[in-house]
Amino acid sequence: MNIDELLLTAELAQLELTESESVALAEAVSQMVDYFARMQEVDVDGLPPTTHALLTENRLRPDTVRESTLADNLLESAPDVEDRFVVIPNVL
Amino acid sequence: MESYWKSVLSAESSRAAYQSAVTARNQQLGAFLEFDPERGAAVSAEHCLEAVNRGQRAGDNPPDSALATVERLPFAVKDNIAVDTFSLTCGSRMLERFRSPYSATAVARLCAAGATVVGKTNMDEFGMGSATENSALAQTHNPFDRSRVAGGSSGGSAVAVAAGMVPFALGSDTGGSIRQPAAFCGVYGLKPTYGSVSRYGLVAYASSLEGIGVLASSVDLTEAVFQVMRGQDEMDHSSLATPAELVGASSVAQTGTRVGVLTGDLGLDDQVAAGYQRSIEVLQQLGYRFERVELPTLEYCVPAYYTIAAAEASANLARYNGVRYGLRPDYAENPEELVRAAREQGFGPEVKLRILLGTYVLRSGFQDQYYLRAQKIRTAIRNDLTRIFQSVDLLFMPVFPVQAFGHGAEGLSPFQQKLADRFTSTANLSGLPALALPMGLENGLPLGMQLMAPAFHEHRLFQVARVLEEELPPPVPPQYPPLWQSHTVPE
Numbered sequence: 001m002n003i004d005e006l007l008l009t010a011e012l013a014q015l016e017l018t019e020s021e022s023v024a025l026a027e028a029v030s031q032m033v034d035y036f037a038r039m040q041e042v043d044v045d046g047l048p049p050t051t052h053a054l055l056t057e058n059r060l061r062p063d064t065v066r067e068s069t070l071a072d073n074l075l076e077s078a079p080d081v082e083d084r085f086v087v088i089p090n091v092l
Numbered sequence: 093m094e095s096y097w098k099s100v101l102s103a104e105s106s107r108a109a110y111q112s113a114v115t116a117r118n119q120q121l122g123a124f125l126e127f128d129p130e131r132g133a134a135v136s137a138e139h140c141l142e143a144v145n146r147g148q149r150a151g152d153n154p155p156d157s158a159l160a161t162v163e164r165l166p167f168a169v170k171d172n173i174a175v176d177t178f179s180l181t182c183g184s185r186m187l188e189r190f191r192s193p194y195s196a197t198a199v200a201r202l203c204a205a206g207a208t209v210v211g212k213t214n215m216d217e218f219g220m221g222s223a224t225e226n227s228a229l230a231q232t233h234n235p236f237d238r239s240r241v242a243g244g245s246s247g248g249s250a251v252a253v254a255a256g257m258v259p260f261a262l263g264s265d266t267g268g269s270i271r272q273p274a275a276f277c278g279v280y281g282l283k284p285t286y287g288s289v290s291r292y293g294l295v296a297y298a299s300s301l302e303g304i305g306v307l308a309s310s311v312d313l314t315e316a317v318f319q320v321m322r323g324q325d326e327m328d329h330s331s332l333a334t335p336a337e338l339v340g341a342s343s344v345a346q347t348g349t350r351v352g353v354l355t356g357d358l359g360l361d362d363q364v365a366a367g368y369q370r371s372i373e374v375l376q377q378l379g380y381r382f383e384r385v386e387l388p389t390l391e392y393c394v395p396a397y398y399t400i401a402a403a404e405a406s407a408n409l410a411r412y413n414g415v416r417y418g419l420r421p422d423y424a425e426n427p428e429e430l431v432r433a434a435r436e437q438g439f440g441p442e443v444k445l446r447i448l449l450g451t452y453v454l455r456s457g458f459q460d461q462y463y464l465r466a467q468k469i470r471t472a473i474r475n476d477l478t479r480i481f482q483s484v485d486l487l488f489m490p491v492f493p494v495q496a497f498g499h500g501a502e503g504l505s506p507f508q509q510k511l512a513d514r515f516t517s518t519a520n521l522s523g524l525p526a527l528a529l530p531m532g533l534e535n536g537l538p539l540g541m542q543l544m545a546p547a548f549h550e551h552r553l554f555q556v557a558r559v560l561e562e563e564l565p566p567p568v569p570p571q572y573p574p575l576w577q578s579h580t581v582p583e
Contacts, residue, residue, distance in 0.1 A: 006448065013406060013451040014413070015444055016432040028445050029452065031507055032402075036395045036453070039465050042472065049467030050474060052300060052330060053286045053523025054547055059329050073193030079420035086416055089424050 001030040097259045098164045101129060101208055110166075113573060114210075114257045122232040123242075123251035125171050126179045127211035132166075135176050135195065140203035143195070154205070154320045155340070161316035163206035168252040168261035171212040172219055173304060174293035175199050182295050183215040183227035183245075186418045186438030196293020197328070198262065198304045198321040205320050210258060213248025217440045218409065219266050219297045221245050222492075222509040224273070225499065226442045233499075234276060235569035236537050240496040241503060243273030246307065250277040253307050254538075256573050260308035260317050266298050267397050268491070268516025270305045271528035275491035275540020278530040278567040280314045280557065281307045285547045286523030287332035289318070290325030296408040298401040299330070301520040309566060311557045314527070315343060318550060334548050343554035351375060351543075351556070352385035352484035359514075360493045367539040368490050371531045375488070378559055385480045385487065389473045390514055396473070397517035398510060399453055399466035405443075406450025412438060442506065474522045477544075486552055487544040489515050491528050495537045519544055527553040530566040538567050 001009075006026045010017050017025060080087040100110045111129060118124050169175050172182040174192040181187045199209065216226035224232040224247025232247045234240040235255040242251045246263030250273035253261050263270040265283035274281025282305045289304045296302075304321065308314040324333040353372055360368060376382060414420040414434025415427075421437055424430035439447070453462035480487060493512050497503035504512065519526040519542075526544040533539065545552045 001452070005452075009448050009452045009455065012455070013447050014410070014431050014435055015439075015447060016436040017444070018436075021441070021444070024441070025445055025448060028506070029448050032398060032445075032449050032510075033452065036399055036462055036466075039392060039395050039399070039462070039469060042389075042392055042465075042469050044465060044468035044472065047468040047471045047475075049464055050470040050521075051467065053470075053474065053521070054332060055287065055330060061326065061329070070193050074417070077190060077193070077417035079414070079417070088415055088427050089430055091427055 001026055001033060097166065101133065101164070101166055117255055117257060117571070120233070120238065121235055121251050121255055122230045123213055123248045123255065123257060124168065124211040125181060125214050125229055125248065128178070129166065129208065129210040131177060132175075132209035132211070135203055135209060137203055137206050140195065140200040143200045144204045158316040158319035159205045161313060162202060162320050165207045165260065166210040166258050167202065167207050168211050168213050168249055168258045169199060169209055170215050170246050170249050170261070170263045172215060172264055172295040173199060173262055174295075175209050175212065178209065179212050180295065181212075181229060182219070183217040183229055184438065184440070184443070185228045186412050186434070188229065188419065190417055194293065196304070197290035197325045199293065201321050201323070202317065213246070213252055213261060215248055216245035217443050218295070218405070219245040219264055219269055219302070220405070220442045220446055222268070222272055222512065223497070223503065224248060226440060228440050234496045235571070236278065236567075237496070239502070240498055240537070241276070243276030243496060245269040245273075247273045249307050250274050250279055250281070253277070253279045253309055254569055255571075260306055260313050263305055263307050264294055264302055265305050265520065266302035267401060267513045267520050270307060271516050271526060271540070271542055272492050274307050274528040275530075275542075276496040276538060278533075278538030278540070278569070279307050279309060280311060280530070280566070281305065281528040282314050282318055282550070282553070283519055283526050284318055284322065284550060285332070285525045287330050288334060288525075288548065289321045290323070290328040290331045292325055292327035298404040299408065300404060301397070301401060311554055311561050315554045338548045338551070341551040343551040343558065345555050345559045347379065349380055349486065349552070349556065350383055350484045351380050352383050352480055352487045354387060354390075354489055355384045358490065358493070360490055363495055363534045364490055364493055364539065367531055367534050368541065371541050372488070374560070374563055375556070378563065380556070383484050385484060387476055387480065387518070389469065389476045390518065392469050393473060393517045393521060394511055394514050396466040396469040397513065397521055398449070399462050400470065402446045402450035403454050403463050404450070406447045406454065409443065409447055414438070470521045473518065477518070477522050477524060481546045485545070486556060489542050489544065491515060491540045491542045495534065495539060515542070523547060525550045525553060527557055529557050529560060530564065532564050533567050
């Protein structure tokens with residue numbers, strides 16, 4: 001994987017990389033992607049993909065209202081709060 | 093030993109002695125990120141029972157014997173599993189100051205049975221690693237040789253149990269993260285059937301592969317903790333109830349058990365290869381019948397595993413953006429810069445690598461080549477194992493191709509560590525239960541092997557492990573607290 005490909009991927013992943021990081025990561029990512037190529041040797045024709053090892057169908061639950069008491073606790077975790085709003089830098 | 097653990101937290105004098113002994117030992121080993129029995133005692137059994145009984149967490153009723161076994165025991169919890177008011181760092185700068193607002197179902201079920209959390213253990217950042225060296229917060233050492241790693245990613249939990257700081261600890265296993273450190277530190281490590289223990293409260297890394305399990309100092313305790321934790325949970329829609337006919341299945345040793353073993357060049361180093369052969373001989377002497385089995389998909393486990401794990405990680409870790417919780421940079425011009433700076437500063441190199449890898453394999457145009465193909469290989473691996481379990485009751489395999497390796501450059505490179513996941517990731521890809529068991533010492537270091545069983549057949553793992561425990565009790569590291577081996581309470 002070249003640096004341009006890596007930087008495009010990093011942008012999609014919302015990761016900012018320093019120059020030295022980019023070089024090291026490009027090498028490490030390439031090594032893994034090359035290794036993944038080994039999967040091409042397997043004949044997977046006719047095999048369905050596995051998404052859950054044991055569950056074969058979606059499980060649904062009734063769409064009912066439930067009380068949650070976690071809101072205040074969760075707000076306490078926010079780095080910057082004003083009243084009950086999470087503060088972020090200006091959008092515009 | 094059991095009576096010591098049952099009473100250690102009840103009297104103030106023994107609690108204080110315990111606290112200072114663990115604190116001192118922890119300075120040498122780095123097992124705990126947070127050690128606070130008082131805080132754990134405040135997470136009351138009544139509160140947890142209420143949470144369990146609320147109907148949201150209905151599960152299989154654990155047997156009375158299991159409830160009695162865990163009652164009043166102190167235990168440690170890996171720092172990616174939520175415990176009300178404790179830290180939940182995941183070994184990351186990103187969550188260094190985060191406190192959990194609730195407890196995981198598995199933890200609540202144990203606390204409801206009267207067990208007490210005493211602390212949170214160190215781990216590879218977000219569970220990504222095999223040595224606990226990817227923790228951004230602390231260094232963890234192997235209690236048998238401090239110049240070596242504890243294994244990972246549940247390294248802190250393995251050390252806490254091996255060094256006698258707690259009788260059991262919870263960990264999580266995505267590709268071997270319970271079994272590999274258990275093998276490196278000489279303790280039992282159970283990765284249960286996927287979905288049998290609720291993931292509610294486990295910080296997500298690779299959702300389709302991971303689960304909560306237990307590391308413990310004995311087979312009885314491993315089984316009891318598992319029985320208390322397991323059960324379908326409305327808070328985790330991928331959780332599964334154990335089939336009724338298997339819930340009470342006996343884990344007493346059976347005769348005529350057929351055990352499958354792998355043949356050919358498994359890529360093990362000399363000690364582990366010799367240990368594997370010797371373990372097979374021990375089992376043969378105990379009357380087990382062996383069959384050689386072929387697992388042709390074994391060499392594709394690691395690429396399939398890392399493709400799926402990285403893909404799921406890139407999606408699961410998208411939530412860390414510095415807005416609602418977690419690390420926030422000192423200054424950012426706009427929201428986009430805030431997100432990028434938070435992720436730049438908050439994540440370590442291994443996490444960035446896996447996010448990039450996952451984002452790459454999911455990019456438009458590459459999905460069929462990587463992610464979809466990996467999921468199909470996953471099916472091939474499951475088919476292989478289904479075939480194998482038609483002729484044997486259990487599969488006996490190494491855990492890792494080498495014993496505990498040295499720190500840093502003395503050890504394995506990150507890439508070599510990944511390749512070494514081939515024996516453990518099989519159970520995660522297939523969802524099957526597997527138990528790492530200590531098989532004595534080799535060159536002064538613990539040697540671990542694992543048993544794997546069909547889904548929901550954990551009792552078969554315990555059947556054989558219990559027999560082996562009598563032959564080969566878990567090794568005890570240097571400085572194992574002498575008082576804790578007797579029935580006296582330290583003053």
